Amino acid sequence: MFASGLPGEFSGVNGVGISSTAKPKREDLGLTKPYVPPLTLTGYDNPVPTSAGPKHVAYIFKSLAMKFTTLYALLLAAVLPYLTTATHTSNWAVLVSTSRFWFNYRHLANVLSLYRTVKRLGIPDSQIILMLPDDMACNPRNTFPGSVFNDKSRGLDLYDDQGEEGMGGIEVDYRGYEVTVENFIRLLTDRWPADYPRSKRLMTDDRSNILIYMTGHGGNEFLKFQDAEEISSFDLADAFEQMWEKKRYHELLFMIDTCQANTMYSAFYTPNIISTGSSAIHQSSYSHHADQDVGVAVIDRWTYYNLEFLETQITSTSSNVTLGQLFDSYDPVKVHSDAGIRYDLFEGGEATARNRKVVDFFGNVQAVEVDGEKGQEGSLAEWRKDLEALNNLIERQRVVMNELRNDSKPLAVKADNDNAEATVSPEKGGKGLFGGAKMVDQDYSWAKKALGAGALLALGSLWGLGSWMDR
């Protein structure tokens, strides 16, 4: 929401050592089992010379650990701050349906199912960008007002679940005519006017993992938006390249459920993207089943089996299920099309990509960030220092407020709005466009008619004079 703060601000501004500092502390605490963080050895920011592959390094470390445990601890402590820069500090999800009209109910249900899943696994609404091009829940054709279902058993209302867990409502960021190719590209590359609301922006940084899920009607290397325009795989590839150049993501999981979906990621050329699609070239992506009371198909096959896996295998936010396991669950017999996966852009290739946890993309970062490098005493002292600084700040503010109040100007105590005011480009707030209406003269008097007749007469005589002179 608008006032929910800027999530991007919290994530990894000072690069190194958010989780890295926590890990040596476990060594300090005397954990007997040597701790080998899985990500540290495989991250793309790995400072180890490229000649020694990640596996090689792992092997060296393991042998060291076996032989010289104390040396290992020291070495780890020295290397870890560099190695663990590879972890992400925030999770974002962009969930896009691109189809309008009632008979495309299933595409909105697909997206809403994913929305529910990522929300269940801890990504807050402020970090989910949900694009719904049509209104299915409150559609007059919907027999179940305010509800969208993805299964004919209708056990789970995707739009506003009132069950035991509940969803806490729904927040749609882009809806109706706002779902356009332009807005989608702008969202990815974050090019917006100054007064654009924060809840509609993707405020990621180079430590954010992004899940992008798209569904709709598509073809060979294109995806239709609302039956009116289309995005090509090259547009998408270039947008991702811009994101990479602007350091707007750390790792990206791209999922697409449409006909010939696998062609949509063929043009990508940017690192750290894992892509997966529902169907190969010249293949359709089919719907799973229809609900007779809703009257249309309610979910697509590939999304259905994805969800089945996510619902049954990922039961907690600390789940260790890997993306490889998710991808292995795609069964062409069930899906009725050949799902595709592309690993080659990912640093570390297929093996690394497959070892990424599903919750690295579908869940939110759960780690508690403890600054343990200075030890318990050190961090306590730092905390005290921070508290003192905060107190000073509050005190200073209080003095300023009191001064202002004593100046007998009660309205002078104001939030600093004027300096913060966003500027609107002049052609938007242009003059003459917003003005008030003028009163229309309703005077139907003879004078007005006489004036009109006079003007007509004068012009006529002028014309006559002209033609006479011409002769």
Add this chain to the structure above:
Amino acid sequence: MLLFSFVLSLTILLTSWVEASDYHEQLLLRPLPQSALLAAFNFRSNTTATAFEEQNFRYFPRSLGQILQHTHTKELHLRFALGRWDAEAWGARPRGGHREGGTGVELWAWIDAATDEEANARWLTLTNALSGLFCASMNFIDSTKTIRPVSTFQQEGDHSRTSPENLHLLHGALPHEVVCTENLTPFLKLLPCKGKAGISSLLDGHKLFDASWQTMAIDVRPVCPADGSECLLEIDQTVDMVLDIERSMRPSHDPIPRPLPIENIKCNTSKPYNGPDTCFPEDQTGVLPAWSLKEVYGRPIRGSCPLTDDSAPTVILEVPEGRDVRGESAESFTQSREGNLRLYQLPKNADFDLTLREQSLDSSLSLEQPPVYASRTFTGQGQERGGMLAVLTNPSPSTAVSVIYLESLPWFMKPYLHTLQASISGSDPNVAMNPLDSVFYRPSIDRQRGTHLELALTIPAASTVTLTYAFEKAILRYTEYPPDANRGFDVAPAIIRVLPFPSTSNSTSLPPQSYQEGSTYLRTTSLLLPLPTPDFSMPYNVIILTSTVIAMGFGSVFNLLVRRFVGADEVEGPGLAGLKARVKGRIQALLARFGGGGEKKHQ
């Protein structure tokens, strides 16, 4: 003495604190004819001006407060509405129409700005910020959808602190906008009890958006007490809806209406075909249906919101005196009666439910007659032109009413003002000929601003005023059509302000303390304007066809121009000799040309 004064100042401080920010909520339930039920929710809280400026928010929602501060908005009115109020069956609108909006989203605000340009810029910032907060496309309210109404809207708040020339009223409407659960979610988040306790626990998207008519309103206004104490900023959140009792009581897992088993239907036995398998249902008019809050809303009220003050009743049910009503709760609660009203105070920690049984009563509630009935339709045919017809009826047999009729039309609908006609048809043929008192008009500019038409009319007693005007439909550019262009384009509802009787035009007087005293409002439905819409695949057909024609025409002419046609026997055969002869021939031709040309010049 010192101690006494200290205690006194403390009490004053405490009372002022209690006055400074408080929270009320109230639910009015009124069964309407045809098994309809009006449920009117109201949530009101406030904050002092100082606390607001220091950003000390208690009950006032911070997210909205910061937007208002940032955009210098002094008074805000935001509406999300769906459906049509059936004035013939349900009578006058609740709250005098002051908390009603036109279909879709409607927004108007008084913005503090030194110049028009500044006000416009702040207005655009406000619409953008609100679109983020309320999950609605309010960022589409641009200059083409914004007007500055002259006399339709009145300030509800006390703006004595702001110089009146710096206050700019801007109004925008989005009739196409759908209102759904994603708009209710942020609405509930603004409430102190967040829909978890108190009457707001009844607000469920499944019921609210199944209503025959519903409107959600957020109104922020400054209120200055008469005793000169500090001004307050008041936020008033309202949800009014009319539910069909029978429809709402269908089970949520199976809402499709199915015929009742014949045993459960009361048959009209006087029909000749009545039998064990044929049944004509008995006329049920006059029988009041049985219902309970839990059945209608799917859940009871979850206790009282602990932030409300206990003195005022929270739930008010308006039913005829003889109607049996039972309040149910595990805890004790207070109830009282005032004429037709049953007043309930909610229990603290237990669910509360109201149950009414089926009953036939002789007495019924009298419906309040609305001051004016209004309807609006399109006339004419064809893709090029059309007409607008608005019918305003004054049902009162004795008094004339003055109304202000406001229309904000999109730019692609261009009215001809000279065709504007207002005629009176009524019982008395001797009344004044022209009902139009004044006309305010601002013509549209293509793609830049819409038409603003504001009329002041007087409708004589027991008569009908018919407003007509003709308009032209613009042809849009190919890229300007929305994805569902064939659906038509929504035209915002007309807003009708009925001036209080006796009609006065003094807008300088103090704004009424409560909206019940002032003028009343009503809105027509939105209209769907069909525009000439191309077949969107046509350009491709045209491109393909013209390409083919050009390829054939150009190709054959080009061939005729550049190719030399010779007989097959004249063509030299392939091989080195042929090539040699050709090259030789070319060189000879070139030589002859240059040599010959030069000789000619010399001659």
